[in-house]
Amino acid sequence: MDTKTKLVAAAESLFDRHGFTATGMDKLTRAASMSSRTLYKHAGSKTALITEVLKERHRRFQPCLEVKSISALFDSLEAWIKTEGSRGCLFLRAQGETGGDTPEITAVVLAHKKELHQKIQEIVALETGTYHPPLAAQILVLFEGASAVAVYQGIEAITSARAAALTLLQQVHR
Template sequence: MNIDAKLISVAEELFDRHGFNATGMDRLAQAAGMSSRTLYKHAGSKNELIAAVLMTRGQRFLRRLELDSVAALFDALASWMGEEGARGCLFLRAQGELGTALPEVTEVVAAYKARFSETVRRILTRQLGASPDEELVEQVVILFEGATAAASYRGPAAVATAGRAATLLALRGQA
C-alpha cells in the first residue's frame, strides 16, 4: 500500500470512529506511523484530507451498487454495515460536524449525494424497465439515508424494514 493510500485508510478509520474535529493531525500522523511533516506533505491540509477520505469512501461504496433492484440496494447496505459498522453516513456526519464553512468538504458531500441519487435512478430504471419519476427516486434515497442513520441506534433490522418499504414503493412504480 502506498503512503497516500495508507494515510487515507488510517484517516478514514479515525474520522469514522472518533469524528472529524476530535481527530487532530498529530493523532493521524502517529496512527499512520509518519512524521507530521510527511503527513502534511501527502495530505495537504486537514480539510483536503477529509475531502480525499470522503471521495475514496464514496467511490468504494458506489462500486458495490451495480445492481438491478431496490431490494439488492438495501442488501448491499446491510452487507456494507456488516463490514464497516453502522455509525451513520460519514458524508452526512462530516456535513453535520463541519457545517458548510469548508467548501472542499461541502463540494465532495454534494457530489457524492448527486452520484448516489443517480445510482438509485439507474437501479430503479433497471428494475422498472423505464425511467422512474423523480418522486420515487427521492423516496428511495430518503429511505436509504434514514435506514443508514437508524441502523446506528436500532440495529440492522432498520435496513431490512426500510428495504421492504422501498421495494413496495418500487413495485407501485411498476404498476
C-alpha cells in the first residue's frame, strides 16, 4: 500500500469513528504511522485530506448502487452497513461538521448525493417503465433516512425503509 493510500485509509477510519473536528492531525499521524511532515506532504491540508477521504468513500460505495431494483438497492445498503458499520452517512456528517462553509468538501458531498439521486431515478425508471421524479425523491429520502436511523435501530431501519419503498412502488403500478 502506498503512503497516500495508507493515509487516506487511516483518515477515513478515524473520521468515520470520531468525526472530522475531533480528529486532529496528531491522531492522524499516529494512526497512519507517519511523521507530520510526511502527512502534510501527501495530504496538503486537513480540508484536502477530508476531500480525498470522501472521494475514496464515494468510489467504494458506487458498487452498492449497481443494482436493477429498489429491493436490491436496500439489500446493498444493508450489506454496506453490515460491513462498514452504522454511524450515519459520512458525507452528510462532513457537510454538517463543516457547516457547508468549505467549498471543496461541499462540492464532493453534493456530487456524491447528486449521483445517488440520479442512480435512484434510473432504478425507478427500470422498475416502473417511466421516469418518475417524485417517486425517486421519496425513495431517496427513505434510503438516506434508513442510513441515519440504522445508527440507533440497526438493520431493522433498512428493512422498514425497503418495505415503505416497495409500497410506494406498488402504488405507481396500480
